[in-house]
């Protein structure tokens with residue numbers, strides 16, 4: 001019954017892509033989450049979470065995932081600013097694990113990152129976290145080991161004491177993540193063996209000939225030598241790609257079509273959380289503008305956009321106002337365009353809208369690598385696509401023209417607190433790198449590469 005783990009990733013990926021909607025939905029069994037609105041919600045000030053193995057089948061192959069309360073993602077935890085909360089976490093996984101509360105300003109011994117002032121929760125044990133909530137906003141929680149990738153993550157919403165800064169009628173959490181049938185440790189070892197293991201878009205003799213025709217032979221050789229000297233590749237956008245990942249929206253693959261309901265004319269708040277291990281997403285809802293009202297838990301001066309980019313560990317809250325009684329696709333394509341997560345906003349369950357084709361794959365330039373300081377200063381830091389696109393920009397949404405950045409600082413809010421992740425209050429960059437650092441530290445261009453992990 002067990003699938004041969006040596007089967008090349010590409011083979012499985014083809015299978016995934018070939019699995020039509022019906023197939024994937026059936027595979028999910030009851031698929032209860034997809035039929036309704038959001039993942040299960042726990043609210044109040046006392047929470048019980050249990051980490052345990054769970055069979056999980058996204059691609060047609062059953063794998064053992066690590067779930068919280070039998071769900072992936074774990075339940076949405078809704079709390080109130082000013083409350084003191086108790087979270088009892090029982091570890092039924094066969095190894096030490098823990099939950100880290102991402103972005104919360106809490107005492108270091110409650111932070112849940114093993115190896116600082118906390119040694120983790122041993123198999124079979126329960127740890128009770130207790131802390132006061134001194135902030136509000138959209139956050140998330142996750143394990144701080146490989147089991148995060150296999151399902152130990154969930155959303156956390158703290159309602160503000162003084163009421164919401166923006167008015168809205170409905171409230172949905174949208175957790176984006178990246179599932180692989182390969183184990184996280186296998187992915188790491190593949191990357192150590194070959195850093196572009198999952199990059200099926202490498203340049204070839206064919207592209208060399210094309211580039212030579214366009215740019216001339218000398219320039220093309222020069223270009224290849226520069227990349228070669230850096231041991232890097234311009235097609236190196238994300239280290240792990242859709243070759244092994246299936247991108248999930250609230251735990252559902254694209255074909256399962258997670259759906260959120262609305263009535264025309266309502267204001268709907270969508271709390272996007274990038275709980276992916278490695279994946280940066282570009283998010284849009286064709287036919288709707290999105291008003292960004294909060295990032296990483298901090299209210300911002302609202303900015304209306306057609307699209308925004310989210311990196312691992314980040315959260316963006318947007319408000320949309322769908323007026324027509326039709327379906328809209330929530331489209332979250334991976335930055336390297338090797339796959340996407342997808343869901344639907346609709347007045348009734350079962351409706352769908354067109355799923356747009358993915359945009360062309362970006363290519364990095366020497367400026368992106370910081371090698372071309374003469375041209376445009378820090379323009380390269382944004383990668384190939386601007387982080388936030390104000391609405392009303394020209395039709396080519398990926399032209400890479402300069403955008404007003406939407407950093408937390410520019411929006412006039414306090415920078416997120418970095419002490420949340422470790423024991424000591426540390427200045428940025430001096431912390432040991434966690435899994436979240438990888439992609440954004442490469443300058444991959446998320447809107448707030450300064451965000452905490």
Ligand SMILES: [Cu+2]
Nearest residue numbers: 100102313453
């Ligand atoms: Cu985190």
